[in-house]
Amino acid sequence: MKFDIAAKLVLPSQRAFVVHAGRARVNYDEFVQNDIVFLEAPYLRLGDISLNSKGNVRRAIRRSIALRNHAETTGSQQPSELTKDYDDGTFQESDLQTLSGSVARLYGRAKKGDLVIVPGRDSYDGLYRPVIRFGEIASDFSASDIYDGNRLASQKVPFRKVRWLNVVPRKEISIRLERRIGKPPAVREIKIDRDSDELLRHAYDSYIFEGNSSSVVSADKYDAADFVVLNRASDLIAFLVSAHAVVSRNVGSPLSIGDIEAFTEQHFRDARVENIEVDFASPGYWRIFGASVSLAAFVALGIAVLSSGVPANVLASGIEVTNSVSPEDGTAKDLEKSMNLLLRSVDKLQLHKAVRTANNAKKAIGLQSSTKQTN
Template sequence: MSTITVDLNSKVVPAAQKIWIVHPGRNRSHIDTFESAGVVFLEFPALALRPEIIADDSLLRQRIRYSTAVKANKGFVRDDGTPIHIADYPTAADTDVSVHLRTVKHLTTRMMAGDLVIVPGRGAGGAVLFGEVAGSFFPQKSIRAAGLPFADTPVREVNWLTKRSKLELPAHLVKFFEKPPAIAEVGRDRWSEGFFDFAYDAYSTDARSWVSLDAPQYDGSDILSLVPPAELLALAVSLYRAMEQRADLTGLDYDQIIARFYDHDALAEAQMRFQSPGRYNLKDKDAKLAKWINGFVALALAGALSACSNGDHIEFTNKQAPNDPANAELTAMINMAGQSAGGAVLTKAETQAQHAQSKLGMSAPATVR
């Protein structure tokens, strides 16, 4: 007996993970720099944000006013030839810097490592960057940005995950891109958590899990080519429900399993999107079914699904969350399904997967080895 390992490669989103919208400067002019340098920043050159300044709102207000003057004069000398000194600017609270103070604190102290950062570009069809904050804020990290070459601008480092088009996002998410301010936290709820759908190909929260299966080759010419992948997904849902019930599938064929166990209400969302690139987007209601579909489809695509009906052991793992309890639960379920459903059913599932791969280019985030 051999062991086949499935890495679900699925992000587990902690409850503490925040969502931030960061606008890339006036007219969204810095988005290319954000992407290429792996950073986000505010258009505040020469802030020199030492820890004692960040901790003192009075000093920080003075620094912001000084930075604004440096930016307006494109350097450290005014048009009349007089130098710009930080001592020239007050420390008192006032409306001229209240919003700026808040956004600087967002950048430096309120953003935490692992938080989701979303950067919208210009126009209705502009690019949208998705990334995660990389580590803590370091005052030494800075950039000489385009349009601000006369002084260092402090940055926050970001690991970019993916780039989408605004046209892919629903209107209720695009509304969050409206200005101001330059940096804004988006409160998490069932609607705003839709941003995770575009940041991660597979993820789970406490309440939901999600998987996006690529299908980039569908050209709209053969509608029947959509039937085998639909049946494959229906079998995945049906076997999941059957294994939850510890049902005996002896003597049932592929279609009979679907007819008896398919649950029309199992998925909160089941989308087929065939703009480029095509995708099947699936979101469950129990934080586990989408993970199961991810692993099940990956096994079928790899031709390894039927192995567990022949005595081999399948193990579900997740490099992004090695201690996720779902790994062991799904491992038990897939091996039980293999023994109960039998080789004929699982071999047909592999055939359906091969069709989906050849016709649609279907792939899953999970990998099999």
């Protein structure tokens, strides 16, 4: 059996950029439908300049203004195509000065894998609601990536390819993150640190960041009639948290777990769990925060394994674990060893009971995690 933990390893080099979709979010639908982001800078050409040079960026912007004026003015003289023919001095106009910095950030500083945060509006139940959309820059910048939009301001603009990850109602964004997102027209960078890791929770179901981990276990079919099933699922999560505390210290050493409930009561306080966020408004979920690189992913893996529908005796023979999102990270193989040790250590009847509980919860309340079975 193979399972993919799909956990994003957030590196110190990863950045996050807020990109506003024009005034009144007029470009938002084009962003979403075309998997791109861009600035309203028609006829901007960047292939012949260094984006690290403020002067060259200003020259390219002045050239784009001249080219746009020519394209929109019948009988005008063709302007020069050479950047050296344009002034590199500081703009007096504040909007062009802002655009200059935005061009450098979006097309120069932002790299493949960096987060993109876009405020907008989505339709939900026939009504429009303010949202924040999260994505990742999907490729390195190429000056040949040019988009012709629906408006004059989006004609022949350079763009960045984006892989959209998640969309969140704006009301669910904290005031602290709301302030960092700010208002248009600026493209701004948000530093990814412990004070702003909320944006990681909105972007990724599962991630590893600065020695900590976070994963989601959801139950989107829950209603009040399934309260008992919900509590049993919570007990299962508590068992997996407790198991990580023991197994992570004893990989390779034989264990014997004869009573899951007693084991949980004995070892839960030893777990390096930072928090378990529980929200059963709609949809319902648990988000596990671990003060270790593997705790949250271990719980998500355990839920996926136990609810896979595979008989307990087959699971006890061993599983394989991969990480498709960050294949370079070694956490997947560490988790494979830890989970196989746990599956071998639980009494057969107790493991069968845990499997039955997980599968009942999957059927009744939609129990599932960010880890997916791949075969």
